[in-house]
Each structure stands twice: as C-alpha cells, then as structure tokens.
Amino acid sequence: MVEQAGVNYGGAINAALRRCLAEDERTIFFGEDVGKPGGVFGVSKGLHAEFGNRVFDTPISETAMIGAGVGAAMMGMRPVVEIMWLDFAMVAFDQIVNQAANVRYVSNGKLSAPLTIRTQQGYLPGSCAQHAQNLEAFLLHVPGIRVCMPTTPQEAYDSMMSAHYCDDPVVVIENRGLYAGPKTEINIGAEPSEIGGSVLRREGSDITIVSWGPIISEVLAAGDQMPSRGIDAEIIEAVWLNPFDWNGLIRSVKKTRRLLVVHEANVTGGFGGEILARVVEWDIQVSHMRRLGLPDVVVPASPVLMNELRPSAESIVAAAVEAIWCRS
Amino acid sequence: MVEQAGVNYGGAINAALRRCLAEDERTIFFGEDVGKPGGVFGVSKGLHAEFGNRVFDTPISETAMIGAGVGAAMMGMRPVVEIMWLDFAMVAFDQIVNQAANVRYVSNGKLSAPLTIRTQQGYLPGSCAQHAQNLEAFLLHVPGIRVCMPTTPQEAYDSMMSAHYCDDPVVVIENRGLYAGPKTEINIGAEPSEIGGSVLRREGSDITIVSWGPIISEVLAAGDQMPSRGIDAEIIEAVWLNPFDWNGLIRSVKKTRRLLVVHEANVTGGFGGEILARVVEWDIQVSHMRRLGLPDVVVPASPVLMNELRPSAESIVAAAVEAIWCRS
Amino acid sequence: MGNDKRVEHLRDMIEIRLFENAVFDLRVSGEYVGSTHLYNGQEAIAVGACAALGEGDAVFSTYRGHGWAMARGVPALSLFAELLNRTGGICEGRGGSAYFTAPDHGFFGENSIVGAGAPIAVGAALAAKYDDSDRVTLTAFGDGAMNQGAVTEAMNFAATFDLPVIFVCENNSYSELTPIRDMVREQDLTRRPEALGIPAQKIDGNDVVAVEAAISGAVAEIRSKSGPVFFEMMTQRLQGHYVGDPEHYRPKGEIESYKDIEPIARLRRELNSNGITDAELEQITAEASKTIDRALSQAKMLPGLEQTAVRDVREHVYG
Amino acid sequence: MGNDKRVEHLRDMIEIRLFENAVFDLRVSGEYVGSTHLYNGQEAIAVGACAALGEGDAVFSTYRGHGWAMARGVPALSLFAELLNRTGGICEGRGGSAYFTAPDHGFFGENSIVGAGAPIAVGAALAAKYDDSDRVTLTAFGDGAMNQGAVTEAMNFAATFDLPVIFVCENNSYSELTPIRDMVREQDLTRRPEALGIPAQKIDGNDVVAVEAAISGAVAEIRSKSGPVFFEMMTQRLQGHYVGDPEHYRPKGEIESYKDIEPIARLRRELNSNGITDAELEQITAEASKTIDRALSQAKMLPGLEQTAVRDVREHVYG
Ligand SMILES: Cc1ncc(C[n+]2csc(CCOP(=O)(O)OP(=O)(O)O)c2C)c(N)n1
Ligand SMILES: Cc1ncc(C[n+]2csc(CCOP(=O)(O)OP(=O)(O)O)c2C)c(N)n1
Numbered sequence A, B: 001m002v003e004q005a006g007v008n009y010g011g012a013i014n015a016a017l018r019r020c021l022a023e024d025e026r027t028i029f030f031g032e033d034v035g036k037p038g039g040v041f042g043v044s045k046g047l048h049a050e051f052g053n054r055v056f057d058t059p060i061s062e063t064a065m066i067g068a069g070v071g072a073a074m075m076g077m078r079p080v081v082e083i084m085w086l087d088f089a090m091v092a093f094d095q096i097v098n099q100a101a102n103v104r105y106v107s108n109g110k111l112s113a114p115l116t117i118r119t120q121q122g123y124l125p126g127s128c129a130q131h132a133q134n135l136e137a138f139l140l141h142v143p144g145i146r147v148c149m150p151t152t153p154q155e156a157y158d159s160m161m162s163a164h165y166c167d168d169p170v171v172v173i174e175n176r177g178l179y180a181g182p183k184t185e186i187n188i189g190a191e192p193s194e195i196g197g198s199v200l201r202r203e204g205s206d207i208t209i210v211s212w213g214p215i216i217s218e219v220l221a222a223g224d225q226m227p228s229r230g231i232d233a234e235i236i237e238a239v240w241l242n243p244f245d246w247n248g249l250i251r252s253v254k255k256t257r258r259l260l261v262v263h264e265a266n267v268t269g270g271f272g273g274e275i276l277a278r279v280v281e282w283d284i285q286v287s288h289m290r291r292l293g294l295p296d297v298v299v300p301a302s303p304v305l306m307n308e309l310r311p312s313a314e315s316i317v318a319a320a321v322e323a324i325w326c327r328s
Numbered sequence C, D: 001m002g003n004d005k006r007v008e009h010l011r012d013m014i015e016i017r018l019f020e021n022a023v024f025d026l027r028v029s030g031e032y033v034g035s036t037h038l039y040n041g042q043e044a045i046a047v048g049a050c051a052a053l054g055e056g057d058a059v060f061s062t063y064r065g066h067g068w069a070m071a072r073g074v075p076a077l078s079l080f081a082e083l084l085n086r087t088g089g090i091c092e093g094r095g096g097s098a099y100f101t102a103p104d105h106g107f108f109g110e111n112s113i114v115g116a117g118a119p120i121a122v123g124a125a126l127a128a129k130y131d132d133s134d135r136v137t138l139t140a141f142g143d144g145a146m147n148q149g150a151v152t153e154a155m156n157f158a159a160t161f162d163l164p165v166i167f168v169c170e171n172n173s174y175s176e177l178t179p180i181r182d183m184v185r186e187q188d189l190t191r192r193p194e195a196l197g198i199p200a201q202k203i204d205g206n207d208v209v210a211v212e213a214a215i216s217g218a219v220a221e222i223r224s225k226s227g228p229v230f231f232e233m234m235t236q237r238l239q240g241h242y243v244g245d246p247e248h249y250r251p252k253g254e255i256e257s258y259k260d261i262e263p264i265a266r267l268r269r270e271l272n273s274n275g276i277t278d279a280e281l282e283q284i285t286a287e288a289s290k291t292i293d294r295a296l297s298q299a300k301m302l303p304g305l306e307q308t309a310v311r312d313v314r315e316h317v318y319g
C-alpha cells in the first residue's frame, strides 16, 4: 500500500523508523539521546512515546552500543543503533570492522548480524576537526559491511527501509545539514526494495559526474551552470556505495567518455580512487577522469578556512570545463 | 659512524629501538608484554633489562596506550607504542584518527605529536579473521598520519629510525612472519634519514610492479619467473606509503607504460586504487594498469581456503602476462 | 551434589583436557597451523557453568574457548575437523581455533579481540528483553580483559538496563605473558563491577561444584528478572598462553605448584574421598580418552576442504 | 582563605560567565557559526582548580572548556578572535569553540570526543616521570564520559603506573540531553576510580573554595610522588548542552532551583556575609564586564582570516 507523506529529510527517517517499529517486532532502536529527548537532531521525535522501551537512550558507550547491536542481531532482532557522528564510531571501530563484518562469513552462514547503524557525518560551517570527517572510505574497505548515503527525503526513507530488511550490517550515513530541509511528498508504505542502487539526477552526454552525500547539491548546481559553458553533464548520485551500482556507472561513462568523481572526503584514499581504478581495469575507453574532494587536510573550524578547501559548484564547473575543453 | 650488524628483521628493529633509547633521552617504549617478557615475538628482548622503566609492559588497554603516547609526545617525549596487531588498533582508532592526526594542524603548529606506533599485520597460514587484516588503507586516508611498511632488516632499521625522528605520528607496520627471518649484514649508526622513499627491487622495462609488505617476496619471485615468458619487470617496493614516492613511480611508469599494483589488502578501497587514480590524473600515458590483492572477503582461518584467495607469484605472473601479451 | 554428577563433571573435564592435549600435539607436529590457546587448568569453569545453563541459554567466550565449546556439547569431531582443514568442521575452516562458533549448541562463539565479546553478549541479553525468551547469556573473558574499555562499557550497559547476563572473569593470573597483578593497582577485580552496581563474587574456579552452584544461583535469580551478575573465577593455566609460548616469564616451579589444586586433580581427590576408587577413576579417563581418540581419527578421515569449501570460499561475502 | 583571594576568584568566575554570555549572543546572532558548549554554572571548578595549579602544570579539558582556558589565563581576546574568524585567534581559526588550545598557558586543549582527553592527559603525566619536571596534569570530563571505556582505561593506566594526574569529573547531572542517573545503576561515580585503586572524593563543585582546597591537597600529594587522584565535582549547567538546545528534557523550574546554589551567587553571598558590600560586588562585576567588552571589541577589530591564514590553510598537513 503506497501512501504519500509530506516530510523533510529528518521526517522521512522518522517515518521509516516508525514503520520498522510498527511492522516488525524484531526492531529496537537505541542510541544517545534518541529516546526521551527524541534525538539531538529531533529525528526520533515521538518514537519513544509510541513504542516504549523498544526505543531507548544509552550511556555514552559506542562500543557497548554497537556491540549490543551485533549481539541482539545475532539473536534474531533487527536493531537500529544511532551513532551521533560517524567520527565517534572511531572509539568503537572494532565492533564494526572485527565483529559485525565477520559474523556471517566466519560462522559459515550459521549466524548473521542484521544490524543497521544510523549515523551522520560531514563538514558544515564551523564543524570542528573531530566532527567534520567524511569517513565512508573506511567502511567501504571492510568486506561484510554495506553502506549508503541518502540525501533526499525519499532516498532517506527508502534506504532506511532497505537497510532494515537487509540480512547483514548496513551503515546508513546521513547528514545533519539535511535533517531540517524542505518538506517534499514522498512515497511510503511500498515494499522495501533490495539494498543497492543509484539515482540518475541529470541526463547528459558530455561528462559523467558521480557523487554522493550532500555535496550532490553543489554538483547539481554546477550541472545547471554548465550548459552556458557548452557542457551537458550526466549526474549520478550513488545513494548506495556498497553495493555500488557499477553497471549504471559503466553505462554512463561509455556514453560520455569522461568521468568526474566528486566527494567531500579527503582525496587520498577516498572512494573516488576505487572508481577511477575500476574504470581503468574494466578497459572502458575514456578521454578524461578526475576526482574532486577535500585536499588531504584536517578540517579547520573556521568557515573562512574550510571554504578554501571544500569542493564547490565553482570548482566542479571548472573541473568539467577542463575535462571537455582542455583535453578532448 | 656507520657500523655493520648481522641481524634478522626482528633484530634490526631491536637494534633501532636500542639506539633510540640510548641516544635520545626522550624515548620511551611501551606496549603489551614488550617489557619484561621482551615482546610476544621477542622483538624487544633485552631492552627492559638495559633501559629499565623506559621500556615497560602495559595493561591491555590500546586506547590508554595510544592516548598516553599522544599525550607524552605532546609534552616533548618521543614515545614508541607497540600495538601487537594492527587489527587491535580498531578498539582505539579514535586515538589515531581523531587525536594523534589532529594535534599539529588544529593547534596551528603550536603542538605536535612525534609518536611512533609500531605494529604488525597480515595473514599468515592459519591466522583468524581478526588477526589477519591488512589495514594500511585506513591510515592512508587520514591526513596527519605517516605510514611505512618495511620488509627487510635494513628497511626495518632505517624506517624505525626515521619514524622516531619524525616530528609527527608515524605508524610502522611490520609483519610477524618476517621477524625470525634470515640474518643479513645491515648498516647501523648512520644519520637517520628523512621519512619517505621507495626501493627499486628490480630494474626492468616492460611493466612496473609496485608493491609493499611481505607479498613483495612473491612479487620478486614472479619477477624472476617472468623472463622465461619474455617479460622484464621493474619492481618497486613502496617502503613508505605516506609520504609515497610518487616521483619514483612516475619515472618508472613513463618508461614501462604498464602498471601492476600488488597488495595483500582487500582490493576494494585498498591503496592500489589511489595509485591507479593518480596515474590517470597525472595524464601519464599507459597501456595497461591493474591491481592484485585479496578479493573482498574476510580472511578464512584455514590455509586451504586462504591460499585460494591470496595473491601469489603465480597470479602475479599471470597478471603481467595479461598486461603484456593480451593488451599491448 | 551427588557423586554421579561429580563423575559426569570429571568426565567432561577430562575430555576437554584430552582434547586440548591432542590439539597441542597436532599443532606442535604441524598437522595444522594457526594460533592456538589451550584451556588446560581452567576446565572447571566451563564445565561447572555450562552444567548450570539451559539449552536456550547463550555463551560467548574468548579465543581460549575450546573448553567452552565442548562444555556446551559441541562434538569434538567437528572441532578437530575445523582445525584439520576438513569439511564438517564447525565453521568449515573459516573460524579456526580462535573462532569456534556453534549457535545450534547455544555457543555463540569465540572472539579473538580481547574484551570484544562482552558487549556482544550484552546485546544477546538485550534481545531477551524483547523476544519472549527467558534466555540467560553468559560471557567469559580473562583477567587481562578487565583493562579493556569494552568490558567496562558492557558491564555498565548491562547494569543500567538490568540485562540478564552473567559476566565470568576467568582469572588465571596472566594477561598473556604479564601477571595481572602488575597491570592493576587494586587487586580485587570484583570491585569494578560492584562500582557499576553489579553484584560480584570471587569463586574458586578450580572447584567445579562451587562454580556450578554459583552460576546456578545466578541463573535462577536472573530468570526471575534480576539484572547482571559478575564472578571472578580464580584459576590458573597449566601451559603457555599459546601453543609455542616458551614461558620465560613463568617463575620456576609455578606449574608444579598447581599440581594438587588444578580442577581435575582436585575433583579426583574429592571423589576418591567420597568412595570412588582409583580404578573407577582410571576407567573414566580411559573412556574419555577413547572418545577423544575416536573423534580425532574420525576427523582425519573426513574429506579435506579442497573438495568443497574452496568452491564456496567467497560465499557470504559482500565486497 | 582570605577575602582577597575570594574576590579574585569571584572576578575570574564572573569574567568567564560574561565571556560565555557574550559568546552565546555572538552565536545566536550568527556572528559566528559552529557547535558551542558553554560553561555557565560550572565556573567554580575551573577557577578553583587552576588556582591550585602551577604554571608548569598541564590541563586537558573537553569541548566545554572555555572556562578552563580562561582560568589558565588565556586572554579572552584570543578566544573571541578564534570564534570570530580573526587572525590572532588562539588556533588561527583551526580549532574553534571546541578545540581551544594554548600550550603556552599550560592549556593542552579542549577535545570533542567524549572521554578521549583522559588517556592523552595520562600520557602527559607519564612524560613527567621521565622529563625531570614535577608537572601535575589535570584532566576534566563530564559525568557522561564516565561511561566511555577510554576513561576507565586511562584511570587504570594511571593507577597502575602511579602517574601524577588529577581526574576531575564535572558532574552536571546531564550527559547531553539525558540525566546521568538514568545511564548508570550505581549513582556514586567515585566508586569507579576507587575500584581501580584511585583515591576519590565527591566535592561541592559550586564551592570554589572547596574546589581549590581539594585540588591543592591533591597537587601537594602528587608532587611528593603519590599517584592519581579523582574528584567528582557536583555542579550544574545553567543552560542547554549546546547553544541552541531547546532543553525540552529539562524539568520545569530546574534552572531556577539553581539560582542560589550556583557558584557565583554562592560566593557573592559568602563575601556579602564576610563584609563585602553589594556596591563592592557590583564594582567587581562592572570591571569584569569592561574587561570582556574590551576583549570583544578588540577582537572585532582584528583582521579576518581571509588575509593571512587562508594562505596557509594547508600548512601542517601531510596528505
Ligand atoms: C584488543 C586486543 N589487544 C591485545 C590482544 C592480544 N592478546 C590476545 S590474548 C591477550 C591476553 C589476554 O589475557 P586475559 O584477558 O587474562 O585472558 P587469558 O589469555 O589469560 O585467557 C592479549 C593481550 C588482543 N587479542 N586484542
Ligand atoms: C565518543 C563520543 N560520543 C558522543 C559524543 C556526543 N556528545 C558530545 S557531548 C556529549 C555529552 C557528554 O556529557 P558529559 O560527559 O556529562 O559532559 P557535559 O557535556 O555534561 O559537560 C555527547 C554524548 C561525542 N562527542 N563523543
């Protein structure tokens, strides 16, 4: 039964969590301040009141939280654990890398850990170094962990639902700058789809730009500016990074023969390198490939400094112009 | 004053630690079982007896250990902290990613953290999943952390010395399979060199193979087998991964026009992708580039299974043959 | 507790001991490779504890967990097979010595990261609040693990939410190669859980009867909805931390000093004085020995992993 | 303690309060952006503690550390400048509200990862064993941080090696938006360090005199080579966890109930009854107000980061 709801990004996640809790008894949801206070970003508002002790606040113990998620999932629950910032998961990274990721493989499939870790990341103006990193590349180097980064209300709703019904650990990386965004009508109630998939955000023929996370809005803005420079960009949002929609990417690159990857993470060791490497290894003939991301620097707190570093519509347009005019 | 010493890999590290402790009062060295027992792998044998409480055993508290290293370094010491397996650093990853890495940048250079973390990693036959990962790519995505992976006694000695005198945090990744290797004559006592640098392990003209870690021995064996297949490989060992010797790599690739990266880490998100991406971005004309690594799988304990997965001289030769004959 | 039950415990402990001895030989002779941590000397803890648990209860141990797996009823055959790269191994070769896992037997596995099993066990206990079971979860870890933050976090989490979990600290006096007494200032480890509001008790971990009694009591309390309980079980290991450990750090004569207090010797003596004859005791050992020998020879006859598991080596993986 | 010293403490506390009020206004009006955690209500702890420390001692705080920076003597000007994206900011804009760092003042910085500062402080204390200093290190963290494994590990490490460090837990009864009492079973947090062998004491953290006395005592003991000490300082915060926190979780009337016990009101009352007149007290406030106002207007006149720091934005970085 597909219904519509007018929600913003945070509201969409709230709606998805509510639905998981309502329709699936195995769901529990916990994290710091997510219960009675309804979450530092208000995302879980009302859930504790509605679902009682299935939604609860935890001590500031990320290792215990994620570990408890792994253990509960092993016993057949479908826990959703909120880690307030992905940066904070570093104190508990063992529970993701060495524990959650291994459960199914090492037990030869006798156990699984259908755990969803909801978290958010990224630099907003004024974020300090320890609250500003884009760390998806770490997770993408861990076999056994699935990762998505929704940026619209519909994507957020859908990916939370897919993550919940996935039989393996999924990290859903949200962004605090999006929670209070504009309301849009989204479909709710449809059968959750399998994890995976990308969204074609703009069709074009000259260059493929693949991106993920909130920087996609800069990419889209850049895409809109490009026609005036004679460039027609195709823009793919990789909502799911694992599994990644390689087929969609290949199709597009075969058409445009040019590729630009834009991510907010530091360039070196970021997932952009993986994408370029795969295009090379698959022998797709391209005339130009580049990455755009944060230079290899810790994020400074001052927005004045941060703005010098972060990719922007401007730098994205410039990269596209270079791809088309300087090197074709 | 350059002297010679006949040491194996473990002995070389022991010699370097002894020298740091002897010539630099700021040196302290601690970790689990490194003091009185002399280390689980015997690498620190005799150091506690010689240097007393400057070499000591710690509780099994990696977060406290690395944190203590960061704090002591901030106060002007030159601590060396041993983390028995890099896998175990996952319980304390915050202290590397969010703490050590930030000290100099965020304080605008008023503080630094000249800390050396000695650790080792990798899969040997029978290693269980949690003692088998090759995690260098995580560290290479963290601006502010330096990384090296020595594999010979001389490299181990030199990189430990360079790490010690580096003013920023360095992770020295060793390998337990190498510690008890054959003794060789190495130079000790020379002025420590700056961090960085690679070693040209074989000169050749047909294909550049860049690799790091103990898999280099498979690469070298493969290189020896290749002439019979009409291939003359150039083999670069990237002893330092950050800073990486990009110039050395470029020089070689410009000559051979073919590149193969071999690492033991999982392929997806591994540092091989970064290398291919850079070659692309620097517009170096190549006819063929590939990566070889562990497929995206948790390491199984049984050597029978593990051997199906790990790169070997055989698979390296095959990759080179493909590069030369199927696609030039 | 009557003699019958004691005899059963003795048999179980001897089987574990003989299993481990066999493992030692296999490892030393190179019939398999990989890091191996034996349970010799600590058998009373797993055997006593598992005797007090029900089928539906969940056990999480560390890498030093062969004894726990066996005490949960996992057949020695499937453990030998796991080590010897045979199909039919408990994890088809993916787990190995340090990662035995048998959920069918309520054994949710070993764990090779010190302290990491405790939070996961707490999660299993958390699940019991919602899944209408009366499952009790037990997690075992060493003295050294007490210094790993994960264990404190897990205990506090369990205390805060009154979770049905039993923490068993097997204090064998060493954290790997270093005496625990040198790595803590306060020697009484039960003070830590107490400081978190968890009732805690020191138990003679060499006394299988005492162990069973302690865990039985805890299980009864927990099933009637009380929160976590902690036991520090005092014991010793009778060999190196791992197979191959030269034990240079071990004071001379230490192992000999355990000769009479280690759990099997102790229980034999007790049964002796309860009227069980030496001949009867030898009979038990002989039977246990047969059981283990048979399991080993059966395991050796299983097909190698080459034939099956290799084909599926990438299954259950998500790159 | 005489009136003079009390008056000095009052002035310091008021300066911090007014600094934080100014910061609140700047943040709310959007003159700068970024997460900001104010110290209002907890001033007696930083002021009392820093009064007991010497120049060569080292302080590590959390993100709620503006008061600690000021109590260590870091000029308000350089803190305002840091927030307002001006050159001359204490970290030239790289640190921001949550990462003030001023080693010249023995202030080794804020830290925005809960609990992470404790192990680092322990490292600074470790260094003092070797560097011939008699440095005492003090690390402050919140009640909620007690549940972070890092803090237990740090305390145990310090206890095991008798390190010269003072752990100050500022118990303001909330971990962000959640009452600490709901997140622990045992309410007395001093039991935790005690269980690790660390002497621990609860202190009225609103009483600057009591705080100074406690820390002075600890410093004296530590300088004569005793090990770590722990204080749970009972206090309250007088506003949200961060600027912008709507504080829905806060029971009605709670803040009002603090009116008379919060440290500034308390000390004013005390001085009043010691014979200091209201007029004299107002005079102190007026002077403090002038100091802070002047610092702010000076900061606003500093050149923006655009002019200098931007050029060097990639310096000290190692990609
Ligand atoms: C996080 C982590 N640190 C270090 C190790 C290495 N290690 C394995 S066992 C062990 C000693 C554990 O001692 P204890 O907890 O007393 O257990 P025991 O081995 O005595 O059973 C250590 C340090 C590890 N596996 N994980
Ligand atoms: C590891 C980690 N987890 C969570 C957070 C988010 N967080 C920031 S402050 C805070 C509350 C801390 O409470 P407490 O320790 O009592 O200090 P207070 O804020 O009251 O001073 C939380 C949960 C964080 N910064 N780091």
Ligand SMILES: [Mg+2]
Pocket (backbone or CB within 6 Å): C142, C143, C144, C170, C171, C172, C173, C174, C175, C176
């Ligand atoms: Mg032990």
Ligand SMILES: [Mg+2]
Pocket (backbone or CB within 6 Å): D142, D143, D144, D170, D171, D172, D173, D174, D175, D176
């Ligand atoms: Mg608090």
